[in-house]
Amino acid sequence: MSVDEMYKVVLECLAKNKQQGYASPDDFNTNINIAQLGFLDYLLGEFQSYQGGRPVPKVQFGMNESVRQRLIPFIQASVPLTIDNTGFAPYPDDYQQMDAMYQPNMNRVRYTQQHKLYSYLNSQIDPISTNPIYLIEDNGFRFYPNITYNGVAFSSAKLSYVRTPATIVWGFIPDPTTGLPVYDPGTSTDPEWFDVDAMDIIVRALAIFGVNLQLGQVEQYANLIKNTGQ
Amino acid sequence: MATRYAICERILRAVYGEQPSDDSNATINLVNAWLNDALAAAAKQNYKENGIIDGVQYASNSFYTTFRNIAITIYEQFIFQIQLPQIPVALGANEGIATLQFVDANNNVSDPAIPLSENQVGMYQNIRPVPNKTLYYPQGEFLYVISDLALDLNTAKIRMVSGGDSSNLNSTLILPDDYLGFCVDYCIKMLRQERLTPKDVTDDGQENV
Numbered sequence: 001m002s003v004d005e006m007y008k009v010v011l012e013c014l015a016k017n018k019q020q021g022y023a024s025p026d027d028f029n030t031n032i033n034i035a036q037l038g039f040l041d042y043l044l045g046e047f048q049s050y051q052g053g054r055p056v057p058k059v060q061f062g063m064n065e066s067v068r069q070r071l072i073p074f075i076q077a078s079v080p081l082t083i084d085n086t087g088f089a090p091y092p093d094d095y096q097q098m099d100a101m102y103q104p105n106m107n108r109v110r111y112t113q114q115h116k117l118y119s120y121l122n123s124q125i126d127p128i129s130t131n132p133i134y135l136i137e138d139n140g141f142r143f144y145p146n147i148t149y150n151g152v153a154f155s156s157a158k159l160s161y162v163r164t165p166a167t168i169v170w171g172f173i174p175d176p177t178t179g180l181p182v183y184d185p186g187t188s189t190d191p192e193w194f195d196v197d198a199m200d201i202i203v204r205a206l207a208i209f210g211v212n213l214q215l216g217q218v219e220q221y222a223n224l225i226k227n228t229g230q
Numbered sequence: 231m232a233t234r235y236a237i238c239e240r241i242l243r244a245v246y247g248e249q250p251s252d253d254s255n256a257t258i259n260l261v262n263a264w265l266n267d268a269l270a271a272a273a274k275q276n277y278k279e280n281g282i283i284d285g286v287q288y289a290s291n292s293f294y295t296t297f298r299n300i301a302i303t304i305y306e307q308f309i310f311q312i313q314l315p316q317i318p319v320a321l322g323a324n325e326g327i328a329t330l331q332f333v334d335a336n337n338n339v340s341d342p343a344i345p346l347s348e349n350q351v352g353m354y355q356n357i358r359p360v361p362n363k364t365l366y367y368p369q370g371e372f373l374y375v376i377s378d379l380a381l382d383l384n385t386a387k388i389r390m391v392s393g394g395d396s397s398n399l400n401s402t403l404i405l406p407d408d409y410l411g412f413c414v415d416y417c418i419k420m421l422r423q424e425r426l427t428p429k430d431v432t433d434d435g436q437e438n439v
Contacts (some may be wrong), residue, residue, distance in 0.1 A: 055431070062251075100252050101252070108252040110252070111252075111253070113433065114433075115433040125257070125259050125260050125263050126257050126259050126260065131257065131259070
């Protein structure tokens with residue numbers, strides 16, 4: 001689904017469900033991107049849906065193939081990380097969330113939190129020299145072993161992660177006669193989501209505009225636009 | 231016959247009910263550590279069951295492994311020390327160790343040495359030495375050999391109850407199939423216990439379990 005189709009669906013829904021409903025391109029661009037990040041958060045696993053004593057949301061990344069399939073456009077697989085002597089490797093610029101961390105030989109690198117670090121570092125059953133671990137820090141990952149800590153080099157790892165979706169932009173040029181915005185594919189950025197997910201994002205964007213529609217209703221509007229070419 | 235790694239993998243899959251994810255807490259090394267305990271328990275079970283079946287308690291041959299090229303060092307005058315690959319299982323007085331032999335530089339192998347139980351050690355030291363016989367007694371992870379020969383120029387060859395080389399995950403697990411289930415059950419029980427134990431999921435300076 002192109003950004004132009006998304007914008008048309010939003011306009012159609014606003015027009016039919018809200019008095020004097022209209023969304024300017026700027027408003028659309030702002031709200032559609034808030035909506036896509038909200039949807040991304042939903043698929044990655046929202047803290048809000050945790051239950052007491054059971055920190056597992058209703059929908060979470062890795063839960064099943066269906067959730068992963070929806071995030072496939074954003075999963076960067078086996079990205080090599082260069083680790084310095086202190087065990088630090090910065091996050092990729094578009095990093096959102098960890099998927100998996102591997103050693104170069106494809107054995108896993110285990111994750112730990114800072115308050116369990118001592119336990120991992122002193123384990124004799126799984127010594128870190130042969131069973132590396134990593135922590136997440138402010139700007140990147142911290143790996144053990146490393147040269148500074150125990151003189152053992154661990155210089156590279158492979159990271160699979162979920163990246164940030166590209167910002168959706170409905171670009172336009174003013175109509176020379178009317179001054180109204182006219183879609184300009186050259187300055188636009190289409191959503192990277194699959195069509196079904198783009199519909200979910202539209203539903204969320206409409207909620208931000210103040211129109212609460214079910215997904216099925218939005219799909220009807222989308223089909224109407226596709227069929228009539230409006 | 232399966233490698234230690236394959237058995238550990240089977241146990242992990244049973245514990246997690248699927249292929250373990252990279253978030254799984256139990257590791258192959260951890261299972262391998264439990265497996266050593268399980269093997270000892272299986273050997274003891276076999277020892278008891280043989281007593282019921284045959285009227286005589288013994289560990290079946292399938293539990294034994296031969297270790298070679300083990301260094302011999304001088305411990306005291308006429309006493310030599312041999313470090314075992316593991317502490318022998320406590321079957322009877324000496325049945326964790328079946329035979330001890332010595333191999334010289336030309337690969338000549340001696341007759342098996344004669345084992346002493348702990349109380350026989352004291353007794354032996356108060357009697358006249360038995361000519362041309364080498365005696366030994368196990369103690370913890372060591373064997374002590376009583377001899378006036380220069381045994382430290384040789385290496386030891388030992389048959390003992392063992393699951394094989396526990397430091398090599400690709401080595402064959404020395405365990406008869408009829409006791410494999412026993413070992414697997416033992417490990418699963420221990421690992422499930424770890425998984426079911428309530429965890430302190432907070433980092434607040436308090437032990438909340």
